[in-house]
Amino acid sequence: MTGRARTVTILLAFAWLAALVLAPFLVVAKISLAEVVIGRPPFTALLEWGEGAMPPALRVNWGNYALLFGDALYLEAYLGSLRLAAIATAVALAIAVPLAHAMTRAPARWRPALLVLAILPFWTSSLIRVYAWIGILGADGPLNRILQWLGIIDAPLAILNTDIGIVSGLVYSYLPFALLPVYASLVRIDPALGEAAADLGCRPLKSFFRITLPLALPGILAAGLLVFIPAVGEFVVPDLMGGSDTLMIGKTLWTEFFTNRDWPLASAATVLLVLLLVSPVVVLERRLFLRGEGRA
Amino acid sequence: MRRAGILPTLLLLAGFALLYLPIVALVVYSFNDGRLVSVWSGWSLRWYRALWDNRQMLDSAAVTLKAGFVSATLALVAGTLAAIVLARAGRFAGRSGFAGLVYLPLVMPEIVLGLSLLLLFVELDLDRGFATLVLGHAGFSAAFVAVVVHSRLVAVDRSIEEAAMDLGAPPLKTFLWITAPMIAPSMVAAWLLAFTLSLDDLVIASFVTGPGATTLPMRVYSQVRLGVTPEINAISTLFVAAVALVILTASLVNKGLIPGRSNGDSA
Incomplete structure (x- = not known):
């Protein structure tokens, strides 16, 4: 592709991205420096236009950021989100790695069908999946009744509205995101390596940890990020499955925006969240996300 | 020779049970006669009848389908353009920034996207409603479309396009007559992905939509907050059935829905 057509294509695509991806973030950054007022819109302008030919005065308010760092509630919400998302990522990987490994061990003609089965839940609504999981975990839900019937527990376990409820919801929601990259990296490993190890007397478990796992590490890291990043900002799971005392930043942001209507503070919290999430991606970007771009 | 061990089989069964049991339970209880979601009291279609009489739900379903249709079509055009730039435009100033903007929505939490889009619309003084919902x-x-179409574009033999242009075909004609037919399966898959993303979304829609354009997930969400009723199971079942139907049709149309397979990766 050369010449005018190339320029037009680049400009069109860039205009779209500038309008719907770049501009929104710039607006958020701008409003995070405003002050909250009662009115429409509920925040002050960054530039105050004077009378006549006077240059506009810049009104920057760093107070929202000061508030975020000084407020224990926000600090707790950020730390709580990072903690729960990290636990959920670890659990999701602990399920995804053995499951994906088992998928690569299945007969070759089954694998496409298994892959479709693994992706299908990803196509159904996340809200519906969370709702289904609420039904399973509830006090009179199937899980508690089976455990009681087996005599393992006497009274129903309180899982919903606790941190365990949130972690199970996050794991269930994002498991397909973990499964796919892990599977993709495991399936590329030459089975001859494992066979060679077995021929030399290496036990299967040891060869999994010494050979398979190190080779699949980039895929596992990518899977971890794909679960961790959206999980940190998740709103539906903590709102519907968490307790009233659990703080996650997605839920706090939602309340700040819709209930308290403090848009500048919510914007500042969003800017911090983006910085928090983008920094690990930028560090790992070259290695994980833009691989294969060199071909272009 | 590789042995098909008992452990991998058990792992597979347990893993897929974990993925599917909640959805199966949800579907089964949508046919429950009782008011309680957890106590079985016989088969019945009463919750589907209740749904049929619920005007609000039906209106929202119509809004959701329309928004999905229009936004998926817009996203297909924009995402394909971005994919072409990434796969065919070679080096240009700001290319890595461009790629970053393409992929950014993939890694940002929905709440960040929703909030920032809403603030943009407020800043531009756009009235919130169906149009802002579609744009959001x-x-x-479009980011998801770009990934799917890009993965196909890099696998397509460029020499065919170059041959067409050497023979004097203008760029647009080359795309429509040569490139588009070769990447058509991935474009269908990408459109369907964009369509289901739009149907499913609660968070972004809650921010960017306005009165008169309440989507189905928003209605379901506010009902779930009030308490669990079998009517939600019924509407969820219809949703799952619709998505399954779409996937089935798509996999009949093309096999490009599964990443890796379209690249001739048979490992």
Whole structure:
């Protein structure tokens, strides 16, 4: 592709991205420096236009950021989100790695069908999946009744509205995101390596940890990020499955925006969240996300 | 020779049970006669009848389908353009920044996307409603379209396009007559992905939509907050059935829905 057509294509695509991806973030950054007022819109302008030919005065308010760092509630919400998302990522990987490994061990003609089965839940609504999981975990839900019937527990376990409820919801929601990259990296490993190890007397478990796992590490890291990043900002799971005392930043942001209507503070919290999430991606970007771009 | 061990089989069964049991339970209880979601009291279609009489739900379903259709089509055009730039435009100033903007919506939490889009619309003084809903959904699903179409574009033999242009075909004609037919399966898959993303979305829609354009997930969400009723199971079952139907049709149309397979990766 050369010449005018190339320029037009680049400009069109860039205009779209500038309008719907770049501009929104710039607006958020701008409003995070405003002050909250009662009115429409509920925040002050960054530039105050004077009378006549006077240059506009810049009104920057760093107070929202000061508030975020000084407020224990926000600090707790950020730390709580990072903690729960990290636990959920670890659990999701602990399920995804053995499951994906088992998928690569299945007969070759089954694998496409298994892959479709693994992706299908990803196509159904996340809200519906969370709702289904609420039904399973509830006090009179199937899980508690089976455990009681087996005599393992006497009274129903309180899982919903606790941190365990949130972690199970996050794991269930994002498991397909973990499964796919892990599977993709495991399936590329030459089975001859494992066979060679077995021929030399290496036990299967040891060869999994010494050979398979190190080779699949980039895929596992990518899977971890794909679960961790959206999980940190998740709103539906903590709102519907968490307790009233659990703080996650997605839920706090939602309340700040819709209930308290403090848009500048919510914007500042969003800017911090983006910085928090983008920094690990930028560090790992070259290695994980833009691989294969060199071909272009 | 590789042995098909008992452990991998058990792992597979347990893993897929974990993925599917909640959805199966949800579907089964939508046919429950009783008011309680957890106590079985016989088969019945009463919750589907209740749904049929629920005007609000039906209106929202119509809004959701329309928004999905329009936003997926917009996202297909924009995402394909971005994919062409990434796969065919070679080096240009700001290319890595461009790629970053393409993929950013993939890694940002929905709440960040929703809030920032809403503030943009407020800043531009756009009235919130169906149009902003469509723009918001198209904005984030275009990223997914770009990934799907890009993965196919890099696998297509460029020499065919070059031959067409050497023979004097203008760029647009080359795309429509040579490139588009070769990447058509991935474009269908990408459109369907964008469509389901739009149907499913709660968070972005809650921010960017306005009165008169309440989507189905928003209605379901506010009902779930009030308590669990079998009517939600019924509507969820219809949703799952619709998505399954779409996937089935798509996999009949093409096999490009599964990443890796379209690249001739048979490992």
